[in-house]
Amino acid sequence: MPRKITDLDQLTDRADVVLCDVWGVIHNGVNPFLLSIEALKAARERGQTVILITNSPRPASGVIRQFETIGVDPDCWDDIVTSGDVTRQLVQQAPRAVYFLGPDRDMSLVEGLDIDLAGPEAAQAVLCTGLLEDETEAAEDYRALLAGLRARDLPFICANPDRVVERGDRLVPCAGALADIYAELGGETRIAGKPHAPIYKEVMARAQAIRGSVDMERVLAIGDGVQTDIRGALDNGFQAMFIARGIHAREYVNGRVTDETRLQTFLDAAGVAPAYWMEWLA
Incomplete structure (x- = not known):
């Protein structure tokens, strides 16, 4: 102990x-x-x-x-x-066309980076900061989207490795839960955080x-x-x-x-x- x-x-x-x-x-x-x-x-x-x-x-x-x-x-x-902070370095090393998967409040992550934000069909890499509506959605809701990205072998950059986090008296899902699914599907994940x-x-x-x-x-x-x-x-x-x-x-x-x-x-x-x-x- x-x-x-x-x-x-x-x-x-x-x-x-x-x-x-x-x-x-x-x-x-x-x-x-x-x-x-x-x-x-x-x-x-x-x-x-x-x-x-x-x-x-x-x-x-x-x-x-x-x-x-x-x-x-x-x-x-x-x-x-x-x-x-450390994920920005991974993004700079990734292909230029990046699909941003996360809420608008996290867009500061890519400010000043020399990348092009693209839709999932045109992207060459994925940058995930979290679920779009983490109060009401679950990670499994994204499985079909992630499977489509995995089918194109896009690297998946996870900006928040946490699976869940406390918000008040509740636990809400984080980007790490999506990275787990992507890895389960056989996709490549790139993670710099804890x-x-x-x-x-x-x-x-x-x-x-x-x-x-x-x-x-x-x-x-x-x-x-x-x-x-x-x-x-x-x-x-x-x-x-x-x-x-x-x-x-x-x-x-x-x-x-x-x-x-x-x-x-x-x-x-x-x-x-x-x-x-x-x-x-x-």
């Missing part, structure tokens, strides 16, 4: 850099988690560097605008790296720019997604801390109590072994 932590300051002597997930840890898309924000502010006051690492398909500027809307204190982070290496390379470059030399063993990654946050941290050589009251809470929370036996069974089944866990970041 990972060691249970009740206060982030218990790990001050073990981490110089904190890589913190956003959705499910700092906010749920509607409300900020004030204890989490205060914990990160306190970490910075103790001299730790806090970099937010999120699978949001928008560039960091879009995440900051969302923070301003829902009330996330800008003093809780030193820098932000998004899946959208758990893949490109986003972590960018994060470490930012950390080194802030602090100078960074000891990889003194980097702590925090998140609530086992296949993105925790697997990504472990695969890329970082300590990991799992936040239990996130997207997986239904698997092991009874009422208001986390069943630690069920939690351990869940982590074992997922094939991950974080060093620490917390109920909420506090």
Whole structure:
């Protein structure tokens, strides 16, 4: 069983850099988690560097605008790296004619890129940021469209590897769920966000720019997604801390109590072994 932590300051002597997930840890898309924000502010006051690492398909500027809307204190982070930031590099390496699959609110992802937006019949690549109507649609609703794209062997660039995300008290599907279907159909997926290496390379470059030399063993990654946050941290050589009251809470929370036996069974089944866990970041 990972060691249970009740206060982030218990790990001050073990981490110089904190890589913190956003959705499910700092906010749920509607409300900020004030204890989490205060914990990160306190970490910075103790001299730790806090970099937010999120699978949001928008560039960091879009995440900051969302923070301003829902009330996330800008003093809780030193820098932000998004899946959208590193995905732009994949788009620039793809064929020029790109089919954009996602809601209009994510169009900032392609601003300034030298590409041509095309319909699915004329495209040479697909860029997916999410479902068009994630409040009412399911990933399976897109299977026929994805099968048609797969029949033409288009590379599928996924800007948000998350399968689901919290929005208020609900879970809504993300682009990662569409990428799973495309891969199941035998299609090629290209992903730079968590758990893949490109986003972590960018994060470490930012950390080194802030602090100078960074000891990889003194980097702590925090998140609530086992296949993105925790697997990504472990695969890329970082300590990991799992936040239990996130997207997986239904698997092991009874009422208001986390069943630690069920939690351990869940982590074992997922094939991950974080060093620490917390109920909420506090």
